[in-house]
Amino acid sequence: MDRDDLLEEIVTALVSGRHRVITLVPELDGVEGFGTTTLAAVACRRSEVRDRFGGEIEWVTLGNDPVQVLDHRLTTRLGLAAELKVRDFLAMAVPQRIRPARRLVVLDEVRPETGELVVRVAASNAVVVVTGARAPAGGLVFKLPSISSEAGDRSQGWPLLRTLMRSLDAVPDEPFDLADAGQRARAVHQVLDHGLTRTLASADLERLLELGGFKGSRPIPLDLAALLWWETAGLSRAESERLLAELGALGLVTRAPDRDVILMPGAVRDYLRAVMGTVRVQQADRAMVEIGEPREDWSEEAGVYFYEYFADHLEAAGGDLGDLVLAGSWLATRLVQAGPRAVARELSRAGTQETELLRRALEQNLHLLGEPPYTDLSVLATLACRVHYLPEIAGQLRDVLNDMAVPWLECLWTSPDLPHPSLRLSWTVQEGEATSVAISPDGTWLVIGGEDGPVRLWNRDGSVRTELAGDFGQVSRVAIAPDGTWLATAVNGGGVRLWSADGEPLREVGDYETGQDVVIAPDGTWLAALSLYGGLTAWTAQGRELWHVDAQSDDAELSTLAIAADGSWLAHAVGDRIHVRNADGTLRAGIPHAVQGITLAAHPTRDALVTSDGAVYGPDGELLQRIPIEHWSYAPLAVAPDGTWLATASRGDDVLVARLDRPATHHLLGHDDEVQGVAISPDGTWLASVSADGTACVWEHEDLPRLDGQSPPGSQGAVVVAPNGSLATAGAELVYWDEAGNPLFSVSGLVSHMRLAACQSWLVAWDHQNQLWLIDREGNVRERLETHHSRPLALAAAPDSTWFATSGAEGDINLWSHDGIVIRRLRSDIGPARHLAISADSRTLIAASDTAVRRWTKQGRQIGRSWRMNSPIKDLATSPDGSRTAVILASGAIRQWDDRYRKLPGLQGLANYAATLAYSPTGALLAATYASTLQVWDAAAGQPMARIRLGATLRGCAWSPDGTRVYVTGDAGLHGFTLHVPSGN
Secondary structure (H helix, E strand, C coil), X not given: CCHHHHHHHHHHHHHHCCXXXXXXXXXXXCCCCCCHHHHHHHHHHCHHHHHHCCCCEEEEECCCCCHHHHHHHHXXXXXXXXXXXXXXXXXXXXXXXXXXXXXXXEEECCCHHHHHHHHHHHCCCEEEEECCCCCCCCCEEEEECCCCCCCCCCCCCCHHHHHHHHHHCCCCCCCCCCCCHHHHHHHHHHHHHHHHHHHXXXXXXXXXXXXXXXXXXXXXXXXXXXXHHHHHHCCCHHXXXXXXXXXXXCCCCEECCCCCXXXXXXXXXXXXXXXXXXXXXXXXXXXXXHHCCCCCCCCHHHHHHHHHHHHHHHHHCCCCHHHHHHCHHHHHHHHHHHCHHHHHHHHHHHCCHHHHHHHHHHHHCHHHHCCCCCCCCHHHHHHHHHCCCCHHHHHHHHHHHHHHCCCEEEECCCCCCCCCCCEEEEEECCCCCEEEEEECCXXXXXXXXXXXXXXXXXXXXXXXXXXXXXXXCCEEEEEECCCCCEEEEEECCCEEEEEECCCCEEEEECCCCCCCEEEECCCCCEEEEECCCCCEEEEECCCCEEEEECCCCCCCCCCCEEECCCCCEEEEEECXXXXXXXXXXXXXXXXXXXXXXXXXXXXXXXXXXXXXXCEEECCCCCEEEECCCCCCCCCCXXXXXXXXXXXXXXXXXXXXXXXXXXXXXEEECCCCCCEEEEEECCCCCEEEEEECCCEEEEEEHHHCCCCCCCCCCCCEEEEEECCCCCEEEEECCEEEECCCCCEEEEECCCXXXXXEEECCCEEEEECCCCEEEEEECCCCEEEEEECCCCCEEEEEECCCCCEEEEEECCCEEEEEECCCCEEEEEECCCCCCCEEEECCCCCEEEEECCCEEEEEECCCCEEEEEEECCCCEEEEEECCCCCEEEEEECCCEEEEEECCCCEEEEEECCCCCCEEEEECCCCCEEEEEECCEEEEEECCCCEEEEEEXXXXXXXXXXXCCCCCEEEEEECCEEEEEEEECCCCC
16 A cells, blocks of 8 residues: 555544544554654645544654653643543543544654553544554554665665655665664664765754764753754854754754654664764763753753753763752752652762762652652652751752742651661552562562562562563462572462563463462472462472372461471461471471461571461471560561571561571561561572562661660650640650650550540540540649440540540440549440540530441530441541531541531542541641641642651641641651641642
8 A cells, every 4th residue: 555545544534533543653663764753744734634623633742751751741731631540441442432532632753651641642532643663552553664665776665764865965885674773773874974974064064963962862952952052153043943944954853843842863863973972972061061050941841851861961071960969959850850760870870978878868768759740749848858867958858849839848857767777779569569579599689479460570779670461369479489580479369370580471380279378499399389278289390280288277368388498398377286298298297386377487597497476396396496576467477598587577567677596676667558578688688578558678687786675666646736735645655745856754654555635734545454544734644544445446535624535345435524524425326436526615526436427415415417428437527616527538538517517528638547637726727647648638628738758657647736737646656747838828
């Protein structure tokens, strides 16, 4: 089919409206300059196409800009939705079900990695994709054939080369194979070598060569090209435009139709870089440095290029990279534009002590900083908080945020949840939970499985090595063969699958039940797996079954499996018993073990088995040793290769490192949810952990302390601020604090209390022994009371200090006088009240169960009807001014009512099991915590104001009496923040 016929087919397809995506791609994959852009432009100029779309045709050149930059550009220019939905994919897969699009968008120079952006645009637009690479999935594809070459025509039918040959009056030295990228490049270079010096004046040729000094492969901003030529040759803007027009006529460059950038064929760009020479490159770098920082009249493309590549130009020109990358404006812009990984790479290149400190902080907090595109600037507040201990850098970020005139949260003191110094890298590996991790024998890569989603192999620096193909459910365990050439994954309800280290599937063994755990023998010749119900099966590495043992107990769903260092036995825990079997499957020993929910690991240097609660057994059942460590049910367990220390989980969020040769432990803080997998490198120098928060951490063992004592985190639960400003928290003890986060004093005698409430004159605490403590503002205990509740649930104090309320698991709510006498007992008809609040006038009690809210007067009379929720209620709050009442749900939604209990517009936060609420003193603002995120809302407008992410789960929040500060407590301790609100907000 010739190109005229192809054009008619493309026009017909556009006018028909039956295809949401139409792709134009060269017949030969990856060949640029094939005329796809020209053909698309001709089709869009046809009158029938313009009539079909009413002239509403947008042209967007993607090119080699970063995906996050393209995402922002498309979102703002085309008004795209922020998230992908099912209908977005339907728009490509079954466009006949979607309403015909009224706008046509041409996406030029599309790369394979921008396929998701194509889907987003196609959700509401007809799209023409112009690409030199493979077409995105879905839609109608037109492949452009090469132009037939006449006898003796050395262009081989390649439009780009044909244009250059004609304009430069030159030909390649010999015929070439169009399908060979190297031969294509050589042909272009030969034509340019022969023709440029004859066609261009020497000064113009120098300017062309200078364009090769632009870094990367993205389009060249026109502003910067003109400024470069002003620095090197004094060309005015008009003279630069004239020269570009001349170069364009020769086919060397083109102007993008939609923005002020210069597009240059890759083969031409490669040629310029090859012939520039060292002197020209250095001159171009120095000229780019002389251009200086972005100005207001620069285009967006020029600013993006400057922040992405100026460090490269500066370093090549011999400038001080350290001063640049530590500047607040540079750091903030690069973080928002390119993300923390790119910033960390630039800091590493600077190599100063200060840049190394900042780089370490960035890599420790990758999971909190996320990746662009960012929908708000909270990433800057989060980074400022994480580097609070680097005051100069934190101060520069503070100045940037204040200059931006946006609301933001500034930490008042160094966050108590900063990662342990041994943490080298933390990054997000799963959208859901990460459940297991294994390290390769050479220590260069890891495999990580999760609750749902792909299984990936990662390099030690956190970059993706490869991804295992296939649909996975919950991956229970991953294991790597001793020679590192293959690995196994155990999937709950999905069996065991074997893979090559390159990510290629090898075979499946077992059935759908065989997916609880998997281990590989030390010699790599066989493997064994547990079924969901306790059955045990062994296979050769080639997949032949060796033996099978039926389940020994119904209580086996969370069993784990360990294999001896010499492969002579394997063991698994079922209920309150450990089964040890020989390598042929015969039973060797049954070891009674009183503690259920243990995990197992084989000792690497002794013929012994280690349990996660600190027992060491011989394979015949004799107890050899007890290691004094706390036990966490089903905590992961790994023993170092030299057998001197182990790693497990503690308190859910921490990695616990313990010695086996003496009583010594240490906690590693870095995750903000339950640690579900640990692994130690084969040389014992580092360890990896994964968590239910979807993150992975890499820890350097050399930076661990000598493990000579306990170091538990200072977990704090509830936090209250009395109207007089007294600040108190509930943790292992009741602590009073000053405004700078320094502990003033603690109240002795309480047993790890659960609930805390404050009023004007005193506060009340409820401890784990079911006792109530009435305490004055100086910390003196006024009363100790028995509650008579079966189990404490909720506590609230009246603002006027005259009464307080308690609720228990049996469903009763007790109202107490200020001197500790029960004045009324209410029976909740909505279920046990897990949350209580008292109105600002101290006349109304509000209670929330798991799914409903109910109100009573102080005298015990029910008010109105109950409010039912469609998601579990996680917290309840009422504003001090009495204007609002709110609940926060597990879905992340916040429901509000006014003082007449009329429903107000709701807010939508982050879905999570841990969420708390607190109104500001005026009721205008609402603070909410979601797992490790603090969000402040404009309660009246229903809009988010400021957000910050922390490194540990949060348990409570409260405002200062003047409404300028927010205090939050969590698994790591007490945090304090100042809320900055620019005037006019």
